[in-house]
Amino acid sequence: MIYHANQCDPRKCSGKKLARFNLVRLTHHISQLRPYIVLSPFSEKALSPEDKGARGLAALDCSWAHAEEVFARFRLQERALPFLVAANPVNWGKPFKLSTVEALAAGLVILGEKSQAELILSKFNWGHVFLELNREPLSEYAAARDSAEVVRIQNEYMSE
Numbered sequence: 130m131i132y133h134a135n136q137c138d139p140r141k142c143s144g145k146k147l148a149r150f151n152l153v154r155l156t157h158h159i160s161q162l163r164p165y166i167v168l169s170p171f172s173e174k175a176l177s178p179e180d181k182g183a184r185g186l187a188a189l190d191c192s193w194a195h196a197e198e199v200f201a202r203f204r205l206q207e208r209a210l211p212f213l214v215a216a217n218p219v220n221w222g223k224p225f226k227l228s229t230v231e232a233l234a235a236g237l238v239i240l241g242e243k244s245q246a247e248l249i250l251s252k253f254n255w256g257h258v259f260l261e262l263n264r265e266p267l268s269e270y271a272a273a274r275d276s277a278e279v280v281r282i283q284n285e286y287m288s289e
Protein backbone atom coordinates (compact mmCIF):
# COMPACT_ATOMS: atom_id res chain seq x y z
CA MET A 130 0.00 0.00 0.00
CA ILE A 131 1.31 3.47 -0.85
CA TYR A 132 0.00 6.75 0.50
CA HIS A 133 0.44 9.24 -2.31
CA ALA A 134 0.95 12.90 -1.48
CA ASN A 135 0.96 14.00 -5.14
CA GLN A 136 4.17 15.98 -4.62
CA CYS A 137 6.28 14.24 -7.24
CA ASP A 138 6.84 14.41 -10.97
CA PRO A 139 4.39 11.69 -12.16
CA ARG A 140 6.81 10.59 -14.94
CA LYS A 141 9.54 9.82 -12.40
CA CYS A 142 7.40 8.56 -9.53
CA SER A 143 8.18 4.93 -8.68
CA GLY A 144 5.00 4.51 -6.61
CA LYS A 145 2.71 5.57 -9.45
CA LYS A 146 4.53 3.23 -11.83
CA LEU A 147 3.97 0.27 -9.47
CA ALA A 148 0.27 1.17 -9.31
CA ARG A 149 0.05 1.18 -13.13
CA PHE A 150 1.26 -2.45 -13.03
CA ASN A 151 -1.25 -3.29 -10.28
CA LEU A 152 1.58 -4.19 -7.93
CA VAL A 153 0.52 -1.80 -5.15
CA ARG A 154 -2.61 -0.02 -4.03
CA LEU A 155 -2.46 3.78 -3.89
CA THR A 156 -4.41 5.69 -1.27
CA HIS A 157 -4.87 9.33 -0.34
CA HIS A 158 -6.21 8.40 3.11
CA ILE A 159 -3.52 7.97 5.73
CA SER A 160 -5.94 5.96 7.92
CA GLN A 161 -5.76 3.13 5.36
CA LEU A 162 -2.09 2.62 6.27
CA ARG A 163 -2.88 1.80 9.90
CA PRO A 164 -2.95 -2.02 9.56
CA TYR A 165 0.45 -2.06 7.84
CA ILE A 166 4.07 -1.48 8.74
CA VAL A 167 4.93 1.91 7.26
CA LEU A 168 8.48 2.43 6.05
CA SER A 169 9.77 5.70 7.46
CA PRO A 170 13.35 6.97 7.38
CA PHE A 171 12.54 8.90 10.58
CA SER A 172 11.48 5.94 12.74
CA GLU A 173 13.67 5.00 15.69
CA LYS A 174 12.99 1.30 15.18
CA ALA A 175 14.58 -0.68 12.36
CA LEU A 176 12.61 -3.18 10.28
CA SER A 177 13.69 -6.75 11.02
CA PRO A 178 12.51 -10.34 10.45
CA GLU A 179 10.70 -9.98 13.79
CA ASP A 180 8.08 -7.98 11.82
CA LYS A 181 7.16 -10.96 9.62
CA GLY A 182 3.74 -11.31 11.22
CA ALA A 183 2.62 -7.90 9.88
CA ARG A 184 -0.31 -7.65 7.46
CA GLY A 185 1.83 -5.96 4.86
CA LEU A 186 4.16 -3.11 4.04
CA ALA A 187 3.36 0.49 3.19
CA ALA A 188 5.34 3.51 2.06
CA LEU A 189 4.57 7.19 1.92
CA ASP A 190 5.28 8.62 -1.49
CA CYS A 191 6.06 12.31 -1.08
CA SER A 192 8.87 14.64 -2.04
CA TRP A 193 12.06 14.28 0.03
CA ALA A 194 11.89 18.03 0.61
CA HIS A 195 8.67 17.57 2.64
CA ALA A 196 9.12 14.01 3.95
CA GLU A 197 10.03 14.83 7.56
CA GLU A 198 7.11 17.22 7.94
CA VAL A 199 4.65 14.75 6.30
CA PHE A 200 5.70 11.86 8.58
CA ALA A 201 5.54 14.10 11.67
CA ARG A 202 1.81 14.62 11.06
CA PHE A 203 0.91 10.98 11.64
CA ARG A 204 1.39 8.28 14.24
CA LEU A 205 1.70 4.93 12.47
CA GLN A 206 3.43 1.56 12.96
CA GLU A 207 6.68 2.89 11.49
CA ARG A 208 10.00 1.20 10.81
CA ALA A 209 13.21 2.56 9.33
CA LEU A 210 15.26 0.60 6.84
CA PRO A 211 18.87 0.02 7.85
CA PHE A 212 21.90 1.23 5.85
CA LEU A 213 21.33 0.50 2.15
CA VAL A 214 22.45 2.40 -0.93
CA ALA A 215 20.07 3.78 -3.57
CA ALA A 216 20.39 2.64 -7.19
CA ASN A 217 17.70 4.91 -8.65
CA PRO A 218 18.90 7.60 -11.10
CA VAL A 219 17.81 10.52 -8.87
CA ASN A 220 19.72 9.54 -5.71
CA TRP A 221 22.21 6.99 -7.08
CA GLY A 222 24.79 5.90 -4.51
CA LYS A 223 23.21 7.80 -1.62
CA PRO A 224 22.69 5.81 1.58
CA PHE A 225 19.21 5.72 3.18
CA LYS A 226 17.58 7.90 0.46
CA LEU A 227 15.68 5.17 -1.34
CA SER A 228 12.89 5.53 -3.85
CA THR A 229 9.54 4.07 -2.85
CA VAL A 230 10.06 0.92 -4.93
CA GLU A 231 13.55 0.37 -3.46
CA ALA A 232 12.24 0.84 0.07
CA LEU A 233 9.39 -1.63 -0.46
CA ALA A 234 11.75 -4.12 -2.14
CA ALA A 235 14.27 -3.88 0.72
CA GLY A 236 11.48 -4.40 3.23
CA LEU A 237 10.22 -7.44 1.34
CA VAL A 238 13.71 -9.01 1.30
CA ILE A 239 14.13 -8.42 5.05
CA LEU A 240 10.73 -10.04 5.64
CA GLY A 241 11.72 -13.10 3.56
CA GLU A 242 9.77 -12.22 0.38
CA LYS A 243 12.66 -11.88 -2.08
CA SER A 244 10.68 -12.98 -5.15
CA GLN A 245 8.13 -10.19 -4.53
CA ALA A 246 11.03 -7.74 -4.25
CA GLU A 247 12.42 -8.95 -7.59
CA LEU A 248 8.99 -8.63 -9.19
CA ILE A 249 8.45 -4.98 -8.21
CA LEU A 250 12.02 -4.00 -9.13
CA SER A 251 11.71 -5.74 -12.52
CA LYS A 252 9.53 -2.85 -13.75
CA PHE A 253 12.52 -0.46 -13.59
CA ASN A 254 15.53 -0.85 -15.88
CA TRP A 255 17.90 -0.05 -12.97
CA GLY A 256 15.90 -2.20 -10.50
CA HIS A 257 18.15 -5.27 -10.47
CA VAL A 258 21.14 -3.02 -9.61
CA PHE A 259 19.56 -2.19 -6.24
CA LEU A 260 19.62 -5.86 -5.20
CA GLU A 261 23.15 -6.34 -6.59
CA LEU A 262 24.56 -3.25 -4.82
CA ASN A 263 22.99 -4.27 -1.49
CA ARG A 264 23.16 -8.07 -1.78
CA GLU A 265 25.44 -8.65 1.24
CA PRO A 266 23.81 -6.33 3.80
CA LEU A 267 20.32 -7.37 2.70
CA SER A 268 21.06 -11.05 3.22
CA GLU A 269 22.53 -10.31 6.67
CA TYR A 270 19.54 -8.16 7.68
CA ALA A 271 17.15 -10.89 6.48
CA ALA A 272 18.95 -13.41 8.70
CA ALA A 273 18.97 -11.18 11.80
CA ARG A 274 16.93 -12.10 14.85
CA ASP A 275 15.50 -8.71 15.72
CA SER A 276 15.73 -4.95 15.28
CA ALA A 277 18.72 -4.61 17.64
CA GLU A 278 20.68 -7.14 15.61
CA VAL A 279 19.80 -5.33 12.35
CA VAL A 280 21.18 -2.10 13.88
CA ARG A 281 24.36 -3.89 15.00
CA ILE A 282 24.92 -5.22 11.44
CA GLN A 283 24.19 -1.77 9.99
CA ASN A 284 26.77 -0.17 12.30
CA GLU A 285 29.43 -2.61 11.06
CA TYR A 286 28.72 -1.59 7.45
CA MET A 287 28.72 2.09 8.32
CA SER A 288 32.06 1.91 10.13
CA GLU A 289 33.73 0.26 7.09
Ligand SMILES: C[S@@+](CC[C@H](N)C(=O)[O-])C[C@H]1O[C@@H](n2cnc3c(N)ncnc32)[C@H](O)[C@@H]1O
Binds near residue numbers: 143189225229
Ligand atom coordinates in the same frame (compact mmCIF):
# COMPACT_ATOMS: atom_id res chain seq x y z
C1 LIG B 1 10.26 10.29 0.29
S1 LIG B 1 9.52 9.16 -0.86
C2 LIG B 1 10.29 9.62 -2.37
C3 LIG B 1 9.63 8.90 -3.52
C4 LIG B 1 10.25 9.15 -4.86
N1 LIG B 1 9.76 10.38 -5.39
C5 LIG B 1 9.92 7.99 -5.82
O1 LIG B 1 9.45 8.23 -6.92
O2 LIG B 1 10.15 6.83 -5.46
C6 LIG B 1 10.28 7.58 -0.52
C7 LIG B 1 9.56 6.74 0.52
O3 LIG B 1 10.20 5.45 0.58
C8 LIG B 1 10.33 5.03 1.94
N2 LIG B 1 11.78 5.10 2.30
C9 LIG B 1 12.81 5.59 1.57
N3 LIG B 1 13.99 5.46 2.22
C10 LIG B 1 13.70 4.88 3.41
C11 LIG B 1 14.48 4.50 4.55
N4 LIG B 1 15.81 4.66 4.60
N5 LIG B 1 13.83 3.91 5.61
C12 LIG B 1 12.48 3.72 5.57
N6 LIG B 1 11.70 4.09 4.54
C13 LIG B 1 12.29 4.65 3.47
C14 LIG B 1 9.50 6.01 2.78
O4 LIG B 1 8.16 5.54 2.85
C15 LIG B 1 9.64 7.28 1.95
O5 LIG B 1 8.64 8.21 2.26
